[in-house]
Amino acid sequence: MSEFQERFSLEGKRVLLTGASKGIGAAIADVLADAGADLILSARDEGQLLETAKVVEAKGRTAHIVSADLTTAAGARELGKQALEIYDAIDILVNCAGVARVAPFEELTQEMWDQTMAVNLTAPFALTQEIVPSMIKQGKGKIVNIASQTGVIGADDHAAYAASKGGLISLTRVLAGELGPHNIQVNSVCPTVILTPMGEKVWGPPEKGDPMKAKIPLGRFGQPVEVADLVLYLASSASDFMSGGTVMLDGGYTAL
Numbered sequence: 001m002s003e004f005q006e007r008f009s010l011e012g013k014r015v016l017l018t019g020a021s022k023g024i025g026a027a028i029a030d031v032l033a034d035a036g037a038d039l040i041l042s043a044r045d046e047g048q049l050l051e052t053a054k055v056v057e058a059k060g061r062t063a064h065i066v067s068a069d070l071t072t073a074a075g076a077r078e079l080g081k082q083a084l085e086i087y088d089a090i091d092i093l094v095n096c097a098g099v100a101r102v103a104p105f106e107e108l109t110q111e112m113w114d115q116t117m118a119v120n121l122t123a124p125f126a127l128t129q130e131i132v133p134s135m136i137k138q139g140k141g142k143i144v145n146i147a148s149q150t151g152v153i154g155a156d157d158h159a160a161y162a163a164s165k166g167g168l169i170s171l172t173r174v175l176a177g178e179l180g181p182h183n184i185q186v187n188s189v190c191p192t193v194i195l196t197p198m199g200e201k202v203w204g205p206p207e208k209g210d211p212m213k214a215k216i217p218l219g220r221f222g223q224p225v226e227v228a229d230l231v232l233y234l235a236s237s238a239s240d241f242m243s244g245g246t247v248m249l250d251g252g253y254t255a256l
C-alpha cells in the first residue's frame, strides 16, 4: 500500500454507523467497508440492514447488525452499550440517522418537532456520550455527524429540521474543543439535496425540486456515494488535522 493509500485506509477500523439501512448511510457502509473497515450497522429496519450487511461482507469485511429506535435517548444509549459489547472501542462513529418532517411553520405539530429533535439531535448527543469514553481510553477517535445545508441557512417548511441540524453543527463544534486534547476529531457534513428515499420524498415533485436545483451552481442534486466519499476522508487519518469543521457538500449552493 502506498503512503497515500495508507492515509485513506480504514483497514481494521471499527465503525458504528447509524442510519445504515438505506440512503446515505447504506452508501457510507459500502465505501467505508471498501476502505477496510468493519462495521456495526444500526437502524430500525432489520431487513434493510441485512441488505447493507451483505454489501459490507461482499467486500470481505465484518458487519454486525444492532437494530435501535433513536426516537428516545434510552434507545440511543442502549445502542452505544451494545456496540461496546461487540467491540472494546469504536474508532469511528458516524451519526447519520435522521428524519425530515417538513411543514409550513404554522402547521408544524409538536409531535413533528419532538420527533425531529429526538432523532436528529438528542440521539447523536446520547450515543456520542456513550461511545466517547472508549475513544478517550484509546487516545484517538473520529466522529462524523451528518448535518445538512439547512443547518447553516434557512429553508421554507424546515423549521424543525433546520433547527435540529443547526444544533448538531453546534454540538460538533463544542465537542471538537472538548475532545481535541484526546486526539478525537469531530466534524459535520452538510449536504444539499441528495437523491435518497428522504431526498426524493421532500424534493421529488418537480414543482419543488426544479427551483431548488436552479439555485445549485452545479445544476443537480447529489448522490449518496458523494457524501460517503467525504465521510471516508473525515474518518481516515488523512483528515487528522481537521476538527470542528462544517463541511458544505452542496454543489456551490451556499457559496453565493
Ligand code: NAP
Residues within 6 Å of the ligand: 018, 019, 020, 021, 022, 023, 024, 025, 042, 043, 044, 045, 046, 048, 068, 069, 070, 071, 096, 097, 098, 099, 100, 119, 146, 147, 148, 149, 190, 191, 192, 193, 194, 195, 196, 197, 198, 199, 200
Ligand atoms: P433516508 O433515506 O430516509 O434514511 C434515513 C436513515 O435514518 C434510515 O437508515 C433510517 O432507518 C434511519 N432512521 C430514521 N428514523 C430512525 C429512528 N427513529 N431510529 C433509528 N434510525 C432511524 O435518509 P437519507 O437521505 O439517507 O438521510 C441520512 C442523513 O442525511 C440524515 O441525517 C439526513 O438528515 C441527512 N441529509 C439528507 C439529505 C438528503 O437530501 N437526502 C440532505 C442533507 C442531509 P430506519 O427507517 O430503518 O430506522
